Amino acid sequence: MASSLPPPPGFLLRTGQRWRYELPAAGFIACGIGLMLGGGQRSPPLLILAVANFALMCLWARCPRCRTAVVWRVLTRASVWKWMSAVLDLRQCPACRFEGLPQDASNAGG
Numbered sequence: 063m064a065s066s067l068p069p070p071p072g073f074l075l076r077t078g079q080r081w082r083y084e085l086p087a088a089g090f091i092a093c094g095i096g097l098m099l100g101g102g103q104r105s106p107p108l109l110i111l112a113v114a115n116f117a118l119m120c121l122w123a124r125c126p127r128c129r130t131a132v133v134w135r136v137l138t139r140a141s142v143w144k145w146m147s148a149v150l151d152l153r154q155c156p157a158c159r160f161e162g163l164p165q166d167a168s169n170a171g172g
């Protein structure tokens with residue numbers, strides 16, 4: 063029964079990078095709420111902070127093997143309303159199929 067099952071969800075968790083997605087995501091949401099509470103008043107620093115957090119959220123977590131910004135790859139393919147689940151449900155690197163499983167062989171392939 064040992065068929066080649068797909069890796070379980072949680073690629074970011076397995077590669078120890080989930081916080082790199084959740085931390086800026088939380089910051090982005092906080093900035094968004096701050097901007098909404100500000101009503102008509104535009105707050106450039108808050109807006110810049112929101113954009114910076116969004117950029118971090120997209121680009122911070124990377125595949126340990128090929129350095130692809132995996133979150134960005136997911137976000138460009140999923141609809142806005144599925145971003146959160148799509149990222150957390152990520153099973154492997156969209157670019158090189160690296161599964162993020164701990165492996166003994168640490169060969170520095172070039």
Ligand SMILES: [Zn+2]
Pocket residue numbers: 125126127128129130155156157158159160
């Ligand atoms: Zn990769």
